[in-house]
Amino acid sequence: MINSPIPENSGETVLAVFSVSDLDSGDNGRVMCSIENNLPFFLKPSVENFYTLVSEGALDRETRSEYNITITITDLGTPRLKTKYNITVLVSDVNDNAPAFTQTSYTLFVRENNSPALHIGSVSATDRDSGTNAQVTYSLLPPQDPHLPLSSLVSINADNGHLFALRSLDYEALQAFEFRVGATDRGSPALSSEALVRVLVLDANDNSPFVLYPLQNGSAPCTELVPRAAEPGYLVTKVVAVDGDSGQNAWLSYQLLKATEPGLFGVWAHNGEVRTARLLSERDAAKHKLAVLVKDNGEPPRSATATLHVLLVDGFSQPYLPLPEAAPAQAQADLLTVYLVVALASVSSLFLFSVLLFVAVRLCRRSRAASVGRCSVPEGPFPGHLVDVSGTGTLSQSYQYEVCLTGGSGTNEFKFLKPIIPNFVAQGAERVSEANPSFRKSFEFS
Known part of the structure; x- marks a missing residue:
């Protein structure tokens, strides 16, 4: 050897x-x-x-x-x-072999709403070398999508390649994601390889159906009008609902849960259409309230209830009759209108009073200013009452004028006010002017 x-x-x-x-x-x-x-x-x-x-x-x-x-x-x-x-x-041995994964890609499944630290699967790689050259460690490689928060989604055990979800996954927010894992030996120099891992999130029935129509948000109910002459099968309305889940968890079925008058209306199970079940008569009540159950096909199933209001009318021209449930809301609206009208009238009255007060004050001030500048009847040559002198050109007592001088004027103007006999005004003014030439410059009749 x-x-x-x-x-x-x-x-x-x-x-x-x-x-x-x-x-x-x-x-x-x-x-x-x-x-x-x-x-x-x-x-x-x-x-x-x-x-x-x-x-x-x-x-x-x-x-x-x-x-x-x-x-x-x-x-x-x-x-x-x-x-x-x-x-x-x-x-x-020489480290001339890189670790090799048992699969080039792995597909793992995890149901949504999983518990944190749940084992969702494993990857495995082997190395044909021996000793330390065959010892493999595993790691997560940086994701190609920089927006994928991989470090908060999964982790990997470096020694055995086990993959632990780090948090609860939500199918409605993230249906699938993928990343790459690496396997590196401990040789010198170290060799490595990588594999693709794709994680599919399985849907759980964690969403109840949501009714889009009619609105169920507590606002004034929408009333469907149905003519009393409608034939059986007449389409009254359609309940529209959606489910945020997928697959059979989102398959919806409809059924009439409660009605004011059973047997008058029916609901189609697969599309939510509400139709009349028989001929209408005058004996049927005018107002009806229906409760429709919307249920998904999940396990266990989830459901929601839609409430409908139906009004039977003789014709579509018949005025709309508010339902009792809408009466309090209408009364509140009317009361609010009254408040607004009263407030508007009060503001308008206050404004008008302010305008009148302002005009009165201005007139009062002008009256005072006029009284200060007003002239009195001149004394001296003019007596209080002019005496009738026949044939001499003087005015008789019956031809009287109210005369005043314009105060503060340097033109010695005078004014004749309110002539007793207008026919003789011009002649009287001329005679007065001749009697007193200093007041001849201007005169005015009123």
Whole structure:
């Protein structure tokens, strides 16, 4: 046995040098050596009776890690005699193999609303090398999508490749995601490989049906009008609902849960259409309230209830009659309207009063200013009452004028106000002017 193993990546290498001899003489003492032809080794003769065992090239430990070589030594005598000698060659490992995953891609399934730290699956890789060269560690590789919060979704056990969801997953928010895992050996230099992991989130029936129509948000109910002349099967309305789940968890069915008058209306199970079940008559109540149950096909099933209001009318021109439930809301609206009208009237009255007060104050101030600047009847040549002087051009007592001088004026103007007999105003003014020339410059009749 050769003491030192041969590295598998070594080229042509001398494994052993040995000599052989035969005590006979002549051809009987001449010998030759040989080995099997199917081995990656050969014997190279050197000097007489000396041989060298040489490897043909690089060996592959992963294919064969040990060789048992039988060296056959034969003389050239007659008969030929031979001897066999065995040599064991060990091939040492070199880190020339990267870890290999058992699958190039993995698909794992996890149901939504899982508990944190749940084991969702494993990946596995093996290395054909030996020793530390075959020890594999696992890791998560950076995701190709930078927006994927991979570090908050999953983790991997570095020693065994087990994958633990880190938080509860929601199918409605994330249906699937994928990432890559790496497997690295501990050789020098280390070699690695990677595999794709795709995680599919399975839907759980965690959403109840949601009614889109009619609205169920507590607002004033929407009333469907149905003519009393409607035939059986008349389409009253349609309940529209959706479910946030998928698959059979989102398959919805409808049924009439409660009605004011059973047997008058029916609901189609698969599409939510509400139709009349028979002919209507005058004896049927005008107002009806229906409760429709919407149920999904999940396990366990979830449901919601839709409330409908139906009003039977003789014709669509008949005015709308509010339902009792809507009366309080209408009364509140009317009361609010009254409040608004009263408030508007109050504001308008206050504004009008303010305007009148402002005008009155301005008029009062103008009146005071006018009284301060007003002139009195001049004294001196003008008596309080003009005396009638016949034939002299003076005014008689019956022809009186209210005369005032314009105060503060430097033009000595005077004014005749309210003539008693207008026909003689001009003549009287002329005579007054002649009697007192200082007041001739201007005059005015009122």
